Amino acid sequence: MEWLNTPARAPNTATTEAARLRQSQLTKPPGALGELEAVAIRLAGLQGREQPAVDKVHISVFAADHGVAEEGVSAFPQAVTAQMVHNFLNGGAAINVLAQTLGATLEIIDVGIKTPLTHPKLISQRAGNGTANSTLSPAMSDTQLNLALQAGADAAERAYATRAELFIGGEMGIANTTAATAIYCTLLKVAIPEATGAGTGLDQVGIAHKVSVIQRIIKQHRHHLDKPLEVLRHLGGFEIAALTGAYVRAAQLGLPILIDGFISTAAALIATKLQPGVAHWLFLSHASAEPGHVFAMAELKQRPLLDLNLRLGEGSGAAIAVPLLRLACALHNQMATFDEAAVAGKL
Numbered sequence: 001m002e003w004l005n006t007p008a009r010a011p012n013t014a015t016t017e018a019a020r021l022r023q024s025q026l027t028k029p030p031g032a033l034g035e036l037e038a039v040a041i042r043l044a045g046l047q048g049r050e051q052p053a054v055d056k057v058h059i060s061v062f063a064a065d066h067g068v069a070e071e072g073v074s075a076f077p078q079a080v081t082a083q084m085v086h087n088f089l090n091g092g093a094a095i096n097v098l099a100q101t102l103g104a105t106l107e108i109i110d111v112g113i114k115t116p117l118t119h120p121k122l123i124s125q126r127a128g129n130g131t132a133n134s135t136l137s138p139a140m141s142d143t144q145l146n147l148a149l150q151a152g153a154d155a156a157e158r159a160y161a162t163r164a165e166l167f168i169g170g171e172m173g174i175a176n177t178t179a180a181t182a183i184y185c186t187l188l189k190v191a192i193p194e195a196t197g198a199g200t201g202l203d204q205v206g207i208a209h210k211v212s213v214i215q216r217i218i219k220q221h222r223h224h225l226d227k228p229l230e231v232l233r234h235l236g237g238f239e240i241a242a243l244t245g246a247y248v249r250a251a252q253l254g255l256p257i258l259i260d261g262f263i264s265t266a267a268a269l270i271a272t273k274l275q276p277g278v279a280h281w282l283f284l285s286h287a288s289a290e291p292g293h294v295f296a297m298a299e300l301k302q303r304p305l306l307d308l309n310l311r312l313g314e315g316s317g318a319a320i321a322v323p324l325l326r327l328a329c330a331l332h333n334q335m336a337t338f339d340e341a342a343v344a345g346k347l
């Protein structure tokens, strides 16, 4: 786990400045393309080239089960985690359609669903048979945490080895909005009822029960929540740990990251606590419908690219934002400058 102590790569200031200069010369009023200009400039700095691109996109979806599901915190049964893994492998889930449409590479990694399954397309790098129920004991052991972090780092390495230009992490794990909410409340000191939402579709009674379960979880571990990795280990889950490892490693390798929704952002919070430089490499794809997400976006000091009331996960919201990044690059790379087009500049 030596790699966890390595800082993220620093963005290239020369290509950032070259891209900024180019933006100022394109045939439009300065700043008129708003956030898309900033995105292209940031990507240029991260990719170390004046003309950035996100044509080659790698998506890793991490699946795992949560012991806390037995507390009745999800609108769906725990069996859905494994059933959705089958669906991913058969190409029928939202993320399959999005990856196919984008021409992105999609891999599914079992980091600890309850019952292992074998399939030629499934990567099995399991940290356990689901986490322990975090209302009663730490979600995972040190060994399990390290295995899950490593599974994520390995996915980032595979993305890097195939010369991907953008890394997207997705997750599948029934009850993982409970683990993610507990992480938000611990790291951001947000009141539990303010951050707790419907997840897969709980009603008001269900949400009130979920709040009480998260209160029990945080009370149970309150003396062990002072370090980011201990927060992750006590609250779970394996897929959130894998995403954390993936984000840290991608940032070390110099691979830009597009974050998905509520659960992925919990991993991003931990990753930036472990290595603050990871923040340079993160793009926020969308504002999740989960009420707690706003607090994390504020902490990460970023505006999301989209706000579409998405609450799916799987990496889907990030995939949906890829065309926007591609358009930001196309505009940056292909528009004519004032000189080239013989258009008069600003008075």
Ligand SMILES: Cc1cc2ncn([C@H]3O[C@H](COP(=O)(O)O)[C@@H](O)[C@H]3O)c2cc1C
Pocket: 073, 074, 075, 076, 080, 084, 171, 172, 173, 174, 175, 176, 177, 178, 198, 199, 200, 201, 312, 313, 314
């Ligand atoms: C069919 C189905 C497909 C999904 N794909 C992602 N999630 C999402 O919902 C789960 C989190 O919500 P909660 O904490 O309420 O269980 C995660 O698996 C997340 O990826 C799904 C959920 C379901 C039911």
Ligand SMILES: O=C(O)c1cccnc1
Pocket: 177, 199, 200, 260, 261, 262, 263, 264, 288, 289, 290, 310, 311, 312, 313, 314
């Ligand atoms: O925003 C998300 O990632 C999310 C929200 C609810 C359920 N699953 C995922």
